[in-house]
Amino acid sequence: MVKKYFRIWVQLAVMSFKIQTGHVVASGGYLLGKLVRIAFFLLFLASIFKHTQALAGYRMEEVALFFLTFNVIDIIAQLFFRGIYGIRALVREGDFDYFLIQPVQILFRVAFNTVDFLDVVTVIPVLGVTAYVMTRIPHALSLTSLLIYSVLCINGMLIALAIHIAVAALAVWTQELDNTIWIYRDVMTLGRFPVDIYSTVVRQVLIYVVPVAVMVSFPVKGFLHQLKPSDWLLACLMSTSSLALALYFWKEATRHYTSVSS
């Protein structure tokens, strides 16, 4: 089963790779753009800390870790769930019906319809800089803190998966909401900074409604040994419940789907 799905993923990835390498100028521009955006933002953070010692109690390296963790989760989520971005077109143009008759899980087929290799190239330097920044926080760096950080990052990606599934379900159900995924992406950018800088209301929204704080801030706070046991419980609860809800929503959406354009 796993082997079969891995083979399908490789096949889809190879197709995406060929498309992207066939458009060298466009792909080069997008790739450079992504890297430039990250570099500029790090420069911006460094410039801020030329004028201050701390932001909401965090030092420069710690704030940089928040920003880099946001990038790690955002880029990996895009890498694996990029296909979701095109689901509305799939539904509208009838390709979704074609996928439904294929002997493969429809959600898997949609999510991996496109694999963005530019994100593979982008995530490598981001992981490198993240590792470097972690070494600049010696009081927190340990095997345990790395393990905590990794577990909470995976937890964050599960929530990202749940949000992508929910967005896909909405698209199948309504054939609308082109902007929904972009709203998620923009709300996600609130995670570039420590959640502590926001007002209480915004913070609560970022923890309980669109759990960007759980996805991005929690791994860093875990790394810095600032998480309480109740936060751990909340993190697990948010990922499992959002995933269960999204999968239920997806199942209902596909059950009610009556074909649009094939």
Add this chain to the structure above:
Amino acid sequence: MEGISSFRKYWFIYWLYWQEGLQQRASFLMERFRSLVVLLSFYSLWSALLAQKGSFANYDRPQMMTYVLGSSILRSLVFASRTSEIAGDINHGRLSAYLLKPVNYFTYTFSRDLSEKSINLFSSIIEVAILSWVFGIHFQWPTHVSSWCFFLASLAFAVTLYFLLCFIVGCWGFWTAESGGPRFLLELFLEFSAGAFFPLDILPLSIQTALKTLPSPYLIFFPMRIFLERAPMTEIVQGFRVQFFWIIGLAVLARWFWVRGVDMYGAEGS
């Protein structure tokens, strides 16, 4: 007489695109929500930084908040553009239809851009007003009439400058069907180096000096410096000179790209 008729023609184009922009209300509202999220994140960042001490990098709280919210309005005016459609028009052969019509394509795209800019400007002013009311933010308004005049002039030049830059990138469509990537790169670079999210004078001096050789600081940072009355007269004069230099240079380049491009245009896809 012909001038009036010409003006009416482009006014009609402006009005058509204004209506089109407001027709898809759900998309429009979502787009504005996205803009509000970005504004909220930067407002919160600067608020947290200014909470620690009254000022930051020689900006007091009203000045910095005016910069953050003001640059958000300026961003929605200067950076709002539909010039990405130029490359699409070329690559899909739609340009042929425009070439056959009694319109100047350059003025046509500028009218289309202006309607997009107007919609974004009005929406952005409302968003900023709401945010200011909710968080009790006080703007620092210019105290001299001359500052208003210089500010509006610098803004008009900034709009022209950005349009010319985007028109040139759109014209790349004559040579490649892949201008989307370089355009994405240019937009990101311009947004950062224009000071769209933060005042450029918080950056290290060497980077500030390097950026000043480019047109980007004159899109947002320079008009905001005038608005905040932080720019002395010598800087204002120098800024206008640079804006003027770039506008002339880019206008010549845009014309060159357009003439060369139309010469080799094959109307593929039409």
